[in-house]
Amino acid sequence: MKLDAAPTVTPRLLDREQAAAYLASSVDTVDRAIQAGQLPIVRLPVARSRKSGRGVPGVGRRILIDVQDLDRLIVGAKERRA
Numbered sequence: 001m002k003l004d005a006a007p008t009v010t011p012r013l014l015d016r017e018q019a020a021a022y023l024a025s026s027v028d029t030v031d032r033a034i035q036a037g038q039l040p041i042v043r044l045p046v047a048r049s050r051k052s053g054r055g056v057p058g059v060g061r062r063i064l065i066d067v068q069d070l071d072r073l074i075v076g077a078k079e080r081r082a
Helices: 016-023 026-036 067-077
Strands: none
Touching: 016 026, 016 067
């Protein structure tokens, strides 16, 4: 019996450090792009406690960046030389 390897999942959302690695830049560069409005962020909803069913309504504190937005940033930053 041959076991199939588990499928590899490529994450769509990256944290700031992963986004910096994806862009081959620093976290400071990612932060500046966010602050300048060039790079939107994603904040996922806060999960509710399983035990009490309670949770603080709103969004999580963790800043995530969509890979598709990183790709758009890259495309927009391309320079063409004549």
